[in-house]
Amino acid sequence: MRRSLMRITFRQLQVFRTVCETRSYSRAAEEMALTQPAVSLQIRQLEELVGQPLFEYLGKKLYLTDAAEALQRASTDIFGRLDNLDMQLSDLRGSMQGQLNLAVESSAKYITPHLFAAFRREHPEVSLQLLVVNHAQAVKRLSVSRDDLLIMSQVPTDMDLEFLPFLDNPIIAVAPPEHPLSHAAKLSLQDLTAWPLLVREPGSGTRKAGEEYLRQKRAHFAQTIQVASLDALCEGVIAGLGVALLPRHAVHLELASGLLRELPVAELPLYRSWCLVHPRGKRLSPVAQAFFTFIREERSQISALAMRFAGTPIRPDQG
Known part of the structure; x- marks a missing residue:
C-alpha cells in the first residue's frame, strides 16, 4: 500500500x-x-x-x-466496519446498540414503524434510519448495497438476493362511500373500468403489480390519473376523482373512519408478500442480523400487527 x-x-x-x-x-x-x-x-x-x-x-x-x-x-466499507465494531463491542457488554439503516417501499411505510417498535422493545438502545423509496429506487439501492436491509414486494428475480417473505400485502379496490360502486353487493374488475383509475408514478411497486394483474384479467381503464405519492393518491380517491388499487395496510385508517370503502371485487384482494431483502453474501451488521432474526422468528407479533391493520380485532389468546 x-x-x-x-x-x-x-x-x-x-x-x-x-x-x-x-x-x-x-x-x-x-x-x-x-x-x-x-x-x-x-x-x-x-x-x-x-x-x-x-x-x-x-x-x-x-x-x-x-x-x-x-x-x-x-470509505463506505471503512465506516461500515467501524459501525460493526461498535455494535460488536456493545454486544460483548451485554447490550445491543447501533443504528438500523432500513429502506422501505412507500406502501410499507405505514406498518414498518410498528415492526421496529416491536423489535425495539427487545433492543431499546437500537436506533432507526428509515428511508422511503418506490420500487425502482429500491432495486437501484439493492444493486449498490446502500442499506442494511430493504422491505419490498416483488423481489427482482434477476439479482442475487436473499429474501424473507414475512407478511401478506393485500391490494384492494377503494372508492369514497358516496361512489355508486360503494353500494354494490358484488363487483368484477370490469365493473370498475367505467371510472377513472388513479395510479402512482412509474417505478411504483403497487402500480406495477396492479397493471400486470389488470392486463392478466383484461380489465382496461380508458382513463387513468397519475398521482405522485401514495398519500396524494388516497386524497384523490376521497375527493371523488376515481377509484384505485391500494395496499390495505396503507388505507386502514381511511377504511376504519369511513373516508374510503373497500369495493367487493370478486378478483380481489391481489396478494403479494412483503419481503425483507439484502444482497446475498452481504455481511449484515449485528443490529441488521438481529432485526432479520426477529422478523423470521416473531411471526405471532407480526400476525397480530397485520390483523390490526386489517381492522380485525385481536382476541386475548392472539395477543
Missing part, C-alpha cells in the same frame, strides 16, 4: 463523503458546521494523498471522478 494513503484521516473522509452526498462544497460546509475554505482545504489535501482529482465541474454541477467513486466505496 502506498504510504500516502496511510496518512488519510477519518475527518478528511467524513468531509469527502458529505461532499459526495450533497454534490456541493457549500452545502457540505453547512452540514458539517465548517467554512467553505475549510472544506476545500480538506478535499485538496485528500487529492494530494490520493494522487488524483476527486471532483470536477461540468457547467455548474459537481461530478465524481473515477478515483472519487473508488474512494467512496472504500
